[in-house]
Amino acid sequence: MDLERYLAARGRLVERALAARFPPARARLRQAVRYSLLAGGKRIRPILALAAGEVCGAPARRVLPFACALEMIHTYSLVHDDLPAMDDDDLRRGQPTSHKVWGEGLAILVGDALLTEAFRVMAGARGVPPARALGAVAEVAAAAGEAGMVGGQALDLAAEGSRASLRRVQDIHRRKTGALLRSAVRVGALVAGADARTLRRLTAYGEHLGLAFQIADDILDASGDPEADGRTDHELGKATYPGVLGLAGARAAAARERDAALAALRGLGRAAEALRALAAYVVARAS
Numbered sequence: 515m516d517l518e519r520y521l522a523a524r525g526r527l528v529e530r531a532l533a534a535r536f537p538p539a540r541a542r543l544r545q546a547v548r549y550s551l552l553a554g555g556k557r558i559r560p561i562l563a564l565a566a567g568e569v570c571g572a573p574a575r576r577v578l579p580f581a582c583a584l585e586m587i588h589t590y591s592l593v594h595d596d597l598p599a600m601d602d603d604d605l606r607r608g609q610p611t612s613h614k615v616w617g618e619g620l621a622i623l624v625g626d627a628l629l630t631e632a633f634r635v636m637a638g639a640r641g642v643p644p645a646r647a648l649g650a651v652a653e654v655a656a657a658a659g660e661a662g663m664v665g666g667q668a669l670d671l672a673a674e675g676s677r678a679s680l681r682r683v684q685d686i687h688r689r690k691t692g693a694l695l696r697s698a699v700r701v702g703a704l705v706a707g708a709d710a711r712t713l714r715r716l717t718a719y720g721e722h723l724g725l726a727f728q729i730a731d732d733i734l735d736a737s738g739d740p741e742a743d744g745r746t747d748h749e750l751g752k753a754t755y756p757g758v759l760g761l762a763g764a765r766a767a768a769a770r771e772r773d774a775a776l777a778a779l780r781g782l783g784r785a786a787e788a789l790r791a792l793a794a795y796v797v798a799r800a801s
Contacts, residue, residue, distance in 0.1 A: 517791040521561060527574060528560045531582050537633065546616040546624045551589050553607050558727075558792070559584040559698040565788040566702030566716055579639035580650050580701050581591040583632035587658050588694060590628035595667070629658070642705055650704045657697030666690025670752065678753030684725070688755055691731070692724025698740055699723070699789075716789075718778035723793055726771035729755045730800035733764050737800075765801065 533675070536548050540544040560581030565713045567577035596603040597618060603611055613621035636651050656662055666689025673682060699720030703713050736756040755764035775793040 515787045517788070517795055520788055520791070522557070524561045524564055524574075525557045525579065527564075528557045528581060528585060531578055534587060535566030535582065535631075542616070542620060543623060543627060546620050547614060547627055549615060549640050550606075550612045551586065551623060551628065552608060555585075555589075555607060557585060558796075559588050561693060562695065562698040562720070562723075562789075562792065563705075565792065566699045566720075567706045569703075569716065569782055569785045569789065570703050570706030570708040570712060572702070575762070576639075576641050577702050577705050579635050580654070580705055581698075582702065583636045583654060584694065584698050586628045586635070587663075589633075589653065590625040591658075591663060591667075593628070594625045597621060600667075614753060615660050623771055631792040632674070646707055650701045652702050653697050653704060655698055657693040662689050662693030662697070663691075666693065671715040673753040675751040678705070678758065680758050683753045683755060683758055687725055687755075688721075691728040692721065695724035695727055696720035697712040712782070715778050715780075715782060719775045719793070720788060722771045722775035723796060724780065726775060726793065727796050729764055729768040729771065730797055732756055733761060733768065733800040736761060737763075754767075768797045 532551055533548075536544065536551060538548065539545070541615045552602065558576075563581040563584055564574050564577050567574070567741055576622075576717060593612045595601055596606055597613055604614055605611060611621075612624055616624070617777055630655070636647065636654065639647055642650075658664065666686050669682075670687045670690055673686060678686075696717065697720070699716050700713070706714065733756060734755040736754065759767060772793050779790055
């Protein structure tokens with residue numbers, strides 16, 4: 515399939531929906547929210563949710579509120595991650611980070627607002643049976659919280675400057691980055707009412723894709739990604755795959771996770787072509 519065209523079309527859909535949910539206003543908080551939320555990006559998480567929904571027969575409009583919520587949560591995590599108390603970055607996606615433009619206090623509130631509004635958006639979704647909607651909300655909450663992204667960030671902070679084992683790096687990656695990516699795939703399936711067998715396959719796909727995605731990010735960081743902003747993970751003393759396995763070992767690990775993700779999709783037919791292409795894309799960008 516033409517993945518570039520698919521990503522562009524789905525990205526525009528998500529972009530329009532996000533902009534509509536946060537129209538321009540004079541309040542500084544709204545301006546600061548729009549500054550970070552509408553600053554571009556690949557929109558991988560919402561696109562994964564839409565693609566998984568398509569596999570299970572759900573139209574994009576049904577999954578879209580949940581897809582937008584995932585991007586809102588991801589953006590909040592980036593705003594907070596850039597703060598001086600965390601990674602202390604000056605640039606994000608080629609422009610000054612939120613706290614550099616709006617101040618640290620308002621940047622914290624931007625993250626708080628995006629996280630809270632994400633759950634309001636999901637709770638207000640129309641056309642989704644209540645049991646499915648509740649399941650999707652619980653899924654996102656688990657992925658974003660202590661057992662997922664926030665817990666992974668805490669582990670990441672604790673590991674800075676120390677010699678991390680492969681198991682420790684895997685645990686950080688699965689929670690800090692992988693949990694929300696896995697959740698994106700599961701949310702699309704849950705909203706669509708996927709049967710148990712399909713949900714298991716998509717869950718396995720999401721788990722392997724999430725790990726492959728972060729390994730690829732580690733490789734890009736270690737090899738000098740020309741599009742990277744701020745300080746590198748090496749400069750921050752982060753626990754990474756290249757730090758444990760070297761670049762060649764990390765590339766091999768990313769390829770293994772990609773192959774496992776693709777294997778999980780066997781039997782899902784042509785409807786899963788977008789997910790297959792996304793798995794290949796995630797790893798190819800770091801090759």
